[in-house]
Amino acid sequence: MTPANPIPRFRRDLTFSSIIQSGLFVAAFVAMLLSVMPGGAIVGNLLFAGIVVAWLALSYRSAKSSRINADSPGLIAAGRFREAEQRIEGVVGSFGLFRNVKLVGLHHLALLRHAEKRFHDSAALCQLILRQRLGGVKGLAKPTRLILADSAMEMGDVRGAYDAIASLYRERLSLTEALTLLNVQSDYLMRIGAWDQLFDLIERKASLAELMPPTAAARTQAMLALAARRLGREDWANWLRKRVELLVDPNELIAQRPMLAELWTPAPQADLPAGNA
């Protein structure tokens, strides 16, 4: 299984792979020099061929890890955490020549820890990834920031969540990323009591929330409903609250975000829950 703290191992592997890469380059240079020196042609050429074969073998190993990496998000989404853990261990826990493959593996581990609600671990992994030079995998930065922001919100670190998502507003996001950002942003605005901003563009936000997975959809709409109630927009508050009641048990939401209990406090002319009407 993946070690309790894979971060030291990751750092060690990164250093080791840099040394190996540099070593191979130096050896290739020496081999080329040897091949043009009198009497050294055969040794030089054979050494050069050996280096190329070693490089290709390590590249093949990395390509295999990439393929293993590709399956992990699907397994995590399906809740098959043990299988995902095993696959990620195959990537993060073994030596690889290329740092990009390791970084993707680490990102999947952060995703897994987030899904397992181990938010401290998830946040630490995200911070580690974001401190790296991402180069060819710079696409990882956005989803990693989103995981970090959500983990921070779950840990009650409002400032950390803001720092994580602030830079995303300048970036072009995929639909999935935009939906995650909407969820985190709503949570953040609710925590700081920015009701006007939370209610702003409510029609579009309510439509987009429908595209989220059920629990996230319910939570986002409950937060929007709370903003509507605080602003005296009972039409939106009631409509959104009834939707939430059809999606999840309100008690579960209240356990996660106690502020949302306000939606179910007796209010004048409040409707009965939609499912029980």
Next chain:
Amino acid sequence: MDALSPLRHEVQDLIELSEPRERVGFYRYGLGIFLLLILVKAYAATQWPEYRALVEGLASVAILAMISVLMFASWRVVRAARREQQSIQSIEELMQLRRWPEALTQAEGLLSEPTRGPATRVTALLYLSSILARYRRHHDAIVIQEAMLDEGQIDPGTAFGVKLGRAMSMLQEDRLVDADRAISELRRDAGGDESAGLGLVLMYRDVKTGHSTEALDLFDKLKTSFSRQLGHRSADAHALAAVAADALGFEDDAHRHYRNATLLGSETELHRRYSEVARLAGKYPAETRPGGAAPEALDANLAPTLQSPGVKS
């Protein structure tokens, strides 16, 4: 019902055209040629020492040329794979945003030539079958679903989803015997797991065959699973429950289910999906959304929604 822009290809053609082309293992050839060049170079240098400089020069140029060709080929492969992946992601987003005509055009474009890998092809075919089902072209959707299952290149989870889509399309096409067989297969695959998707198919079969009491019992039994697994798509289950309750003359229940269905999903979309639900139009009032009905297609430009929150604390 939407008018479907005509596909430029037959569905069967798209299935065949999209089959991944046999890959040329040029890396292996490259490695072989490289080793051969090294050996030839070493041999020539020892056999004809007077031409050593020339041989060294020619061999070095050949090796450099080969490395450049391999790098260029790798770059092209990576670029093509990335484009294909972006195309798949784009189709998925267009479907989620209910921009069906654009999704259809892109899916057809992707499938009208050999894909780079079986995984991309399977995903694209899956999306195409969903788009066609959305346009009520259930016969074509079934053709794709059958082909995917026959080829057997999909994992059990995806296969279950494809079988669910196929059973639903068969019910829509009134192929009740085939649907029953498909449902039996699904029950076997599901084992003891409670699948909301399968529950929805079973409810629809009961509604189709006039077993309204069974449909309502199933709805009550799976109510929580519907909302937990299907989210807003559980509107379908509420809508079918409304049809069943209406058939039994339970008008209050039908009203409640219809209201819940239209609270979670668009009334127009529900009518488009199920002709049985469309018959309830006007009989029971739909839940009204503050600010008017939701737009048919969502705006892909999300920037205005995602403004910076600022910091208050």
